[in-house]
Amino acid sequence: MTLDNILEEIKKAQMIVILCHESPDGDAVASSLSVWHAVKQLGKEADMVIPDYSKMFNFLPGADKILKKGNHSNYDLAISVDCTDLKRLVGASEYFETAKKTIEIDHHSVNSMFADYNYVNPAAPACCQVLIGMFEYFGINIDKDLGTCILTGILTDTGGFQWGGVTPETFEFTAELLRKGVNISEICQKVIRNKTKAHCEFEKLIYERLEFFNENKIAVAYLTLDDYKQLSTDIGDDEGLVEMIRDIDGVEVAVLLKEREGLNGFKISMRSRDKVNVSDIGLILGGGGHSRAAGCFIQGNLDYAKNKIVNLIEQEMKKQLK
């Protein structure tokens, strides 16, 4: 079984590296940290490589051990978490590609199964929830530190248990974590409720720029490179903005276009309320994600990118909702 193989590879390896996807969200950072704590309990040292992440997550136990670059160039074992594709390991894929063995642990349904051992459960709302099952199988003691990381991943990927994908197990696991002393209100305050000033400036811009299409069922806003240069101080400042658009009454699909430096185009984030599968829309343009949260990239100027995504969503809504 895959889990036995994974445990065997961890036990065999001398040099282990833990990696996650680019622009890491709370689940990606927390999953990396969770695996790091677990590997330590198994008597191994591991490097966690995350080139850039939000300072918001610095309170997590072990965050001071996160490296911008690996200490080695040929690890025995590379473990990727919360990542669908080798392409998304930007800034860290070299460690994955040169490792002797590779493992990936994820919860995205569009996962490309890019490792030697792939442990993917699309039914879990967060990679951290996949990890709990794995750690229990390995006999890892989920203490307060490890539990704090795990609950952070679950809370950030479910918006504080608000979004689709939350399962009865999510609450059963959470109850267990609270019994270990994990402080849920502290985590919520730090990663769910807390907003940077730059984030609020972005919110202002987005409300000013909101445009509605298809009888107000599609809502679109954008952020340009200039906006990022003027406002953003930290990598996570633009998290949560597309959800804010989706929350507007009557909106079925929310879209946020974010201009990307050096790529001559826009990263598209999509959120759906409860009917439209935006992962299918993302896939058409070479992206993907979850049915209610997905993304892709469109090359071209703002008008081109906006028209292209709005037209595609309109077509897909017609098809999917008939």
Ligand SMILES: [Mn+2]
């Ligand atoms: Mn995730």
